[in-house]
Amino acid sequence: MTVSKTAVAEAARARKEPVEPAETTALQLGELSELLGYTLKRAQLKIFEDFLRCMAPLQLTPAQFSVLLLLEKNPGRNQTEIANTLGILRPNFVSMLDGLESRGLCERVRSTNDRRSHILLLTERGRNMLVRAKRLVANKHEARLNELLGPTNRAALLAMLTKIVNEF
Amino acid sequence: MTVSKTAVAEAARARKEPVEPAETTALQLGELSELLGYTLKRAQLKIFEDFLRCMAPLQLTPAQFSVLLLLEKNPGRNQTEIANTLGILRPNFVSMLDGLESRGLCERVRSTNDRRSHILLLTERGRNMLVRAKRLVANKHEARLNELLGPTNRAALLAMLTKIVNEF
DNA sequence: TGATAATTGTTATTCAACATATCAAATATC
DNA sequence: GATATTTGATATGTTGAATAACAATTATCA
Structure with a gap:
């Protein structure tokens, strides 16, 4: 040897x-x-992890939360529209909606003027859930981020990320 | 109704x-x-997309590139160590290494002082690949980001993301 | 008008990323 | 020297993301 x-x-x-x-x-x-991409990915995982922790009482994933937020702001849109703006493919959005609908958080209503499509609406329960979810996100999740970065830096970070999303 | x-x-x-x-x-x-997490995720997807585009000639994914970089900087470590620092689970790292090794980019060498473990090394080919990969990343990928954000903002972004990774 | 094309939600299916349990071989512990 | 731990590996399951195809409906336009 x-x-x-x-x-x-x-x-x-x-x-x-x-x-x-x-x-x-x-x-x-x-x-x-x-490497920006590497650090970005690790930061994203950390943040999602914390999001899930904060949201554990409501059992909402980031993706589900984003759907509820979008339905609140855009009631009466169909599945394709909602899925597209979230970057979710329509086939994958089906089972996602199944989950939310089976929990009574939103409902599909057959559109009267285009009977192919389903109008999506938050239920009363969905709205209540969303209120509580927003409170958790603001008071636990985003608050922690604000504490770490400070409001100015947090805003700057968000601005740069938005720029990447929109202009890259 | x-x-x-x-x-x-x-x-x-x-x-x-x-x-x-x-x-x-x-x-x-x-x-x-x-929502910081939402924007972060979308930005990460955009950046990985661009990374893959820039790296298409070399057929390297972000994950593979990160392994090669780590092997270059830390020659002679074993699989567990490399996988751990990248946040990859050891079972999943096996097939990943299989891929890199079958392309002749790195090799597993049975350690002489602990015959359970495999020492990981870049091959000559792996080093050459890495040189070219770094060039592509710097000149195509990161250059585009620099152009969009400017060097100062890019540095600030990286600093905040690093802070999240390390302190959140 | 009617034939053809496009769209909507859906199913089926594939692929990759991620996670857990388990194993044999080797080493560490006490 | 008996027991526990570690290492790489296999098997397996789960989830997210992607494509193809289908019936029902609507749009297009010759």
């Missing part, structure tokens, strides 16, 4: 010296930490 | 008047555009 780098490392470790990349040390992210 | 809002809308449409939310108009995002 040849004297390997790991053998050297082992010897150093026996002497309790720090080794080249000390095996017990956190890895170097290197250029990864400069 | 009561006279519904949709009925009113229908009547108005018959008169060719613009209705409350004119059906042909883009939907109102409303509070959705103020």
Whole structure:
């Protein structure tokens, strides 16, 4: 067996010296930490994680919350319209609506002027749920973000992300 | 059935008047555009999309690129260590490595001092690929982002995202 | 008008990302 | 030396995202 780098490392470790990349040390992210896409993704996961935690009492995912918000602001639209503006494909939106409708949060009503389409409406229960959901988001989730970043930075962050979404 | 809002809308449409939310108009995002998580996710999708476009000649996904970067900066680590720092679960990292190794970009070497683990190394080919990949990322992908945001804003954005990742 | 095309919601299906349980081999612990 | 832990791997399940195809309905336009 040849004297390997790991053998050297082992010897150093026996002497309790720090080794080249000390095996017990956190890895170097290197250029990864400069990659916007990488950091963006990790930040997004963190934020969704917190969102789910804050929303646990209501059992609403970010996607479901976004649907309810959109229905509130745009009552009477059909499935295609809602799905499109959320970037959800129509086939995948079906089961999503099934879930919300079976919980009594929204309803599909056959449109009278285009009997192919379903008009989407929040139910009373859906509106109540949305009120509580908004409160949780504002007081737990976004409040924590505001605390971390400060309102100015938070606004700047949102502005840049919006720019990316709209102009990139 | 009561006279519904949709009925009113229908009547108005018959008169060719613009209705409350004119059906042909883009939907109102409303509070959705103020939701950091929502905007963050959409921005992330946009950026990954562009990354894939820029990287198409090399056929590298963001995840694969991040592995190669990490192997370059941390040669000789084992699968668990690399997977962990990338937030990839060890079972899922296996097939990922299979892909990279079958393309000759990296190799697993049985460790001599712990024969359970595989030391991961970039191959010569992997290093060459990485050089080209970095060039594409810098000159096409990140350059476009810099053009959109400006270097100062880009740095500020990255700093805030990093803060979220590390402190949220 | 009537034939043809397009749209809507839906189903089926595929693919990738993500997660858990389990295993044999090797190592660590005590 | 018996027991527990770690490592890479397999199997498997779940979810999100994507495409093709279908019946019902509506739009188009010759």
